[in-house]
Amino acid sequence: MTEARADARVDFPAEDGWSAWPAPAKLNLFLHITGCRPDGYHALQTVFRLLDWGDTVFLRPRADGRILRAGAGVPGVAAADDLLLRAANLLKKETNCAQGVEIGIEKRIPMGGGFGGGSSDAASVLVALDRLWGLHLGEDRLAALGLRLGADVPVFVRGRNAWATGVGEELVAIALPPAWYLLADPGVHASTAALFQSPDLTKDAAPATISGFLSGNVRGNAFEPVLRRREPAVEAVFAALARVGLPRLTGSGSGCFVEFADRGSAEAALAALSAGLLSPGTSAWLARGAERSPLLDAVERHPTGASPSG
Template sequence: MPPAPDPAAGWSAWPAPAKLNLFLRITGRRPDGYHDLQTVFRLLDWGDTVHLRPRRDRLIVRHGPPVAGMEGADDLTVRAAKMLQSEQNVAQGADIFVEKRIPVGGGFGGGSSDAATALVVLDRLWGTGLGADRLAALGLRLGADVPVFVHGANAWAEGVGERLNALALAPAWYLLVDTGVAVPTAALFQAPELTRHAVAATMADFVSGAPLGNAFEPVLRCREPAVEAAFAALARVGTPRLTGTGGGCFVEFATRGSAEAALAALPPGLAARVVAGAARSPLLDALEKAGIGDW
């Protein structure tokens, strides 16, 4: 990765946090072919950094090396900027540089979070002033995970993930494992063994600690040896879970010390780290610090 852009050259840097799905159920199929989901989104105090610089022309330029799986039409950050620019007929453009830390396709929400950060910050830098609800509606056209990053709060989510209710979550630390498995979500939804009509859960079920599970876990553990191996390793230190529809796995801990002790007990060779859960998106904190936090 080349050095990050120099703020002295007009660049600003903004967090794009990762997320976890603390559970994920499919409760049915909609007439439009999409699936009805239930999940809890947990934002993390770790993620990518999106660097932005307004341009006087209307060009949207992505700088830095290409990221596998995010080139061209698949670059959600560029698509987000172009969508906002087109919808609001903005005369300015933007330079974009993303410091990638979140693995692509792991279920940690990296591409969606990068896109949301671009939407939220360019809304300020370009003076479009759409606010969270309208930006979230735009973001939904890019992906079902984008709205939660736009709003920046941990949330209970339903629908395709766009119906959000903010949820206060206790402090927690997470031991994450990147299995290196990048999962094509559309293909995974077509898996014949996928459970598509689970009984709907309630917030009371979640709060009580009921094991709600992830509908994609048995599919991926069967299909991907690396995911099964990660689950076996994590099972020695806690209760492993899958996040989203990706190959990423995690275990939750009440304290940082217990999470770090579990990390030290893992066998070598796993791409693992300890991160803290966030009470809200670090992006909101950064906007407030910059004095542009109000919608």
């Protein structure tokens, strides 16, 4: 089934003190594993491409210091594991802030797809609360806090397309051409830890360069051949997307995408998939590549400080 992903409408009205903050999705335009670091983590190289589509985080400051989850939260995620709550609690603890917050989420990014939903949600909480609580920590300190929550959080904090190394936290801003993307989610939640244990995973790729990527000579995702062999649904998506372009995998999840230079070409490809190429249970939709995160624009528009309730 092919569909434009529907938004799950949530009512967090501004007149009741709520503010809305974008949490954009990302794509990994390539992903190589170049070795193992002394700390035991794998060394990565990738390019993060931010999208103009994603989740929306809702925040309402509280004067009583409590950090609460409003609404249903992220489906299937317990409060103790909720990155939105963990981000707020970490920021509060690190700054000894007396304020609290209620947190709601309008979830669009599929979980386990490699589109960065949880990391982006956490980053939006850090960046937005820094503004709402009047903390003024600055980008570098917020990114350092984000890294404690997940390797992908810093790129969302900084809000710019980036060449990434290390575990994905060493970032160099990179200019990318305009593009539209056909995204597909086969609904498979792959275990990153299990994928890293696969004997078929290439962990010693030759280091790439930014110039090599920009010239089109750097491609591929180390996890793609492993997932395609392990997950028939992922292989089926690749086969379908190959009919309309060059399919690629994002991150270590099951999400796939095809890049197009313009919206019209992307729409034509999505229409072709609507003819029944995708398997039941697979969703497909379009998103535009962003020059920078819409979260940064939201921060610039919002006044510093807040009038907490509760």
